[in-house]
Amino acid sequence: MFKKKPDKFSLYLVDFAKHLYKTTDYFVHFKVKDPLTLRQFSNTIKQHESLADDKVHDIIKDLNQAFITPIEREDILQLVMNLDDIMDEMEEFSAKMDIYQIVSSNEYMDRFTNYILKCSKEILTSMELIANYQLKDVEKHAIQIKEYESKCDDLYRESLRNLFQTERDPIKVIQYKEVYETLEEIADCCQNVASTLQSIIMKNA
Numbered sequence: 001m002f003k004k005k006p007d008k009f010s011l012y013l014v015d016f017a018k019h020l021y022k023t024t025d026y027f028v029h030f031k032v033k034d035p036l037t038l039r040q041f042s043n044t045i046k047q048h049e050s051l052a053d054d055k056v057h058d059i060i061k062d063l064n065q066a067f068i069t070p071i072e073r074e075d076i077l078q079l080v081m082n083l084d085d086i087m088d089e090m091e092e093f094s095a096k097m098d099i100y101q102i103v104s105s106n107e108y109m110d111r112f113t114n115y116i117l118k119c120s121k122e123i124l125t126s127m128e129l130i131a132n133y134q135l136k137d138v139e140k141h142a143i144q145i146k147e148y149e150s151k152c153d154d155l156y157r158e159s160l161r162n163l164f165q166t167e168r169d170p171i172k173v174i175q176y177k178e179v180y181e182t183l184e185e186i187a188d189c190c191q192n193v194a195s196t197l198q199s200i201i202m203k204n205a
Contacts, residue, residue: 007070010131012059016083017120017127019055023048024120027090028113032103042098049091056084071130075200082196083123085189090116093182100175108159112183115148115155119190122148126197135204138197145194152187156180 027045032038059080063073096102105113122141129137159180167173 007131008062009059009066009069009076010127012055012062013076013079013083013127014124014131016052016055016059016080017124019048019052020083020086021117021120021124023052023087023090024113024117027094028117032097032105034103035101038098038101038103042094045091045094049087052084052087056080071200071204075196075203078196079193079200082189082193085192086120086186089182089186089189093179093186096175096179096182100179102175102179108155108162108180109183111155112152112159112180112187115152116183116186116190119145119148119187119193123190123193126193130200135201139201142194142197142201145190149187149191149194152184156184 023045026048030037030041030044032041060077063069063077066073069076122145126138126141129135129141160177163173163176163180167176
């Protein structure tokens with residue numbers, strides 16, 4: 001009955017996490033079939049990334065003016081920058097796909113992106129828990145994000161091993177290596193969110 005309403009900055013984080021999840025859902029499920037749909041994919045991810053930049057600007061502006069924040073303002077800023085890093089790397093991936101004209105995904109890309117979608121779902125759940133003053137319940141979700149990132153590390157090594165063993169065209173080797181590296185970097189950015197969440201939990205225990 002007397003439950004506190006979510007703080008403005010917590011709602012900012014939830015809003016950003018929802019935007020991230022919407023973007024990763026599109027990232028995973030949009031089907032590229034030809035150069036036209038590839039350009040559509042790249043442009044849409046760029047639009048989502050630009051919107052995320054606007055959110056970062058708004059949050060920083062309000063943080064600079066706020067007297068009291070639910071958690072340390074440095075921690076809010078770190079979470080926001082971690083989330084924005086994920087968006088930036090997804091835009092980097094879509095740009096590389098467009099530049100290299102890779103018009104279809106493969107098994108490794110699909111597995112990478114599915115783990116990234118799962119990470120973004122855990123991130124959204126974590127932000128909703130923070131908004132509802134349930135910080136102690138965030139730990140298990142942070143751990144799950146790190147487990148997905150670990151699976152991406154294994155997948156990265158597996159994808160490179162397969163690439164070097166099966167691809168004879170050196171240009172394609174370079175292109176796909178960069179694409180896999182970018183996907184692995186997205187997973188690393190998700191892990192950074194988890195690490196920041198765990199740091200916040202420790203500070204507020």
